[in-house]
Amino acid sequence: xxxxxSLEGRECPIARSLQxxxxxxxxxxxxxxxxxxxxxxxxxxxxxxxxxMLTKRLRALVEAGLxxxxxxxxxxxxxEYVPTARGEDFRDVLVALLAFGNRxxxxxxxxxxxxxxxxxxxxxxxxxxxxxxxxLSDPAFRWVSGPxxxxxxxxxxxxxxxxxxxxx
Amino acid sequence: xxxxxSLEGRECPIARSLQxxxxxxxxxxxxxxxxxxxxxxxxxxxxxxxxxMLTKRLRALVEAGLxxxxxxxxxxxxxEYVPTARGEDFRDVLVALLAFGNRxxxxxxxxxxxxxxxxxxxxxxxxxxxxxxxxLSDPAFRWVSGPxxxxxxxxxxxxxxxxxxxxx
DNA sequence: CAGTATCCTGTCCGATACTG
DNA sequence: CAGTATCGGACAGGATACTG
Numbered sequence: 001x002x003x004x005x006s007l008e009g010r011e012c013p014i015a016r017s018l019q020x021x022x023x024x025x026x027x028x029x030x031x032x033x034x035x036x037x038x039x040x041x042x043x044x045x046x047x048x049x050x051x052x053m054l055t056k057r058l059r060a061l062v063e064a065g066l067x068x069x070x071x072x073x074x075x076x077x078x079x080e081y082v083p084t085a086r087g088e089d090f091r092d093v094l095v096a097l098l099a100f101g102n103r104x105x106x107x108x109x110x111x112x113x114x115x116x117x118x119x120x121x122x123x124x125x126x127x128x129x130x131x132x133x134x135x136l137s138d139p140a141f142r143w144v145s146g147p148x149x150x151x152x153x154x155x156x157x158x159x160x161x162x163x164x165x166x167x168x
Numbered sequence: 169x170x171x172x173x174s175l176e177g178r179e180c181p182i183a184r185s186l187q188x189x190x191x192x193x194x195x196x197x198x199x200x201x202x203x204x205x206x207x208x209x210x211x212x213x214x215x216x217x218x219x220x221m222l223t224k225r226l227r228a229l230v231e232a233g234l235x236x237x238x239x240x241x242x243x244x245x246x247x248e249y250v251p252t253a254r255g256e257d258f259r260d261v262l263v264a265l266l267a268f269g270n271r272x273x274x275x276x277x278x279x280x281x282x283x284x285x286x287x288x289x290x291x292x293x294x295x296x297x298x299x300x301x302x303x304l305s306d307p308a309f310r311w312v313s314g315p316x317x318x319x320x321x322x323x324x325x326x327x328x329x330x331x332x333x334x335x336x
Numbered sequence: 337c338a339g340t341a342t343c344c345t346g347t348c349c350g351a352t353a354c355t356g
Numbered sequence: 357c358a359g360t361a362t363c364g365g366a367c368a369g370g371a372t373a374c375t376g
Contacts, residue, residue, distance in 0.1 A: 005349070006216055007192060011279040013269025014199055014262060015192075020273065022192035023368080024175060024183075031182055031336075035311055040338050046336075048174055050370055051339060065272075076376080078338075086272050088305075092295040094182060095304050096264040098311075101181025104233075104254050105188065111179040112336065114304055115312040116297070122312075123297035125304055127260040129284070130292040133301055136263050136282055137256075141291060143203060143266075144283040168199075168214075168280065173369070191348080208358050218350055219359060244356080246358075 012145075012168030020064040021090070025049065025057050030087060031094055033067060038080040066090060092127075099125040180313075180336030188232040189258065193217065193225050198255060199262055201235060206248040234258060260295075267293040 007019050021027055028047055037046055044054055058081055061067040066087040072080045083090075095114060102110040114123040127136045134141075145168065175187050189195055196215055205211055212222055226249055229235040234255040240248045251258075263282060270278040282291040295304045302309075313336070 005192075012196075012199070013267075013274055013278060013280055014265045015196060015269075016273040017265040017269035018192045018195060022195075024173075024186045024190035025369085027186060027190075028180075028183060031180070044338090050372095052341080052371095053369055055339065056368090076337075089271060090268060091305060092293075093261065093264040093268055095295050096261040097182045097185040099181075100258060100261055101183075101185035103257060105184040106181055110181060112181055112311055112313045114297075114309050116300075116302075116308055117310050118308050121299075123304060123309060124299055125260075125295050126298040127263050127293050128296050128301075129282075130294040130303075131289075132284075132291075133296075134284075135298075136291060136293055137259060140284055140286050141282050142285050143280055144290075145280045193349085212358090218352095220351095220361080221349060223359065224348095244357075 010168055015168060017093075020060075020066065021093070023057070025053065026061055027094070027097070029054075029057055029061060030066060030083070030090055033081060033083050033087065034091055034094065038082050040079075040081075043081075061087075095125050096127065178336055183336060185261075188228075188234065189261070191225070193221065194229060195262070195265070197222075197225055197229060198234060198251070198258055201249060201251050201255065202259055202262065206250050208247075208249075211249075229255075263293050264295065 007015055007022060010016065021030070025047075029043060029049075032043055032046055037043055040051075040054065040058075043049070043058075044051060047054070049057075058067065058069075062069050062081070065084055067081040068084050069079050070082055072078055098112060098114065102113065114125060115121065116123060128134055129136060129141075175183055175190060178184065189198070193215075197211060197217075200211055200214055205214055208219075208222065208226075211217070211226075212219060215222070217225075226235065226237075230237050230249070233252055235249045236252050237247050238250055240246055266280060266282070270281065282293060283289065284291060296302055297304060297309070
């Protein structure tokens, strides 16, 4: 949520994302949900989160369309919170955070890794351009802003604020 | 920082990352710093952040080793905050958030994109395994935890809490 | 089991004013 | 220009008790 803060009204897609997952509990909840923990008590125990807080965060994630509240038992009424397609799509962000944490904040070595279950080989996560396969860390890649930055002409490098001081 | 919260003491690399970049201001500051805005007033104007808050966040980012406070003028004393190698390495997370935001929270279309400056072509960011080039969204890839998850044997899928209820 | 209700503390964060 | 000092409000988040 973080709707009360100055995150609101920004155009930058990063800021837009942060409006929904800018609170760290939400990220940890999504991590668990994507790992298969979808029930209230699983999440609560696994995360060590206070129930009231969990309720609140789950509601926000459902509202944001990242989780779906689904009935899995009629009597008694029981719900589970499963990732939507949008929630699934958040996986890349999680993996990026995972790789970053492993590289820089894991003195005793990686505690969680991404593994190919067929080969058993540990993956080495990198962001690339899907079309060319080239890593986006290549300095040739830049962030470009402007109206409909999707067009291939008339784009402007983000080496200065978009509109003369305007916020992204 | 977020050091006072229950983020502390977790082993999960995602949680570890969040300890340092879990606050959304930090992420936006890194975004700007990586885009070339390294001076206090650039950041302040560009972000619309209160000066005291900016000071605090910059200090945290420097302490976390993501930014380096560097003297660029002697008289008067002036500092700039440039991304360290570790800060550079955060780029993938930013790009993941950017792509996610563009895909799901940009009703009017992408406002910022990653572009190959040589070809002018807009990149399509995906997380892949560097070795094989395969997208990590492939269901064959799973998150694995355990002591030194880097080893290729004796790993356990994270389909249950690591140590019987223990937090990640 | 899956929450709701309530209280309390810390601090995020904005606003404003001031300094070399 | 690059910050520091201070104030106040809003809420994140923990703890605990209670309900069907």
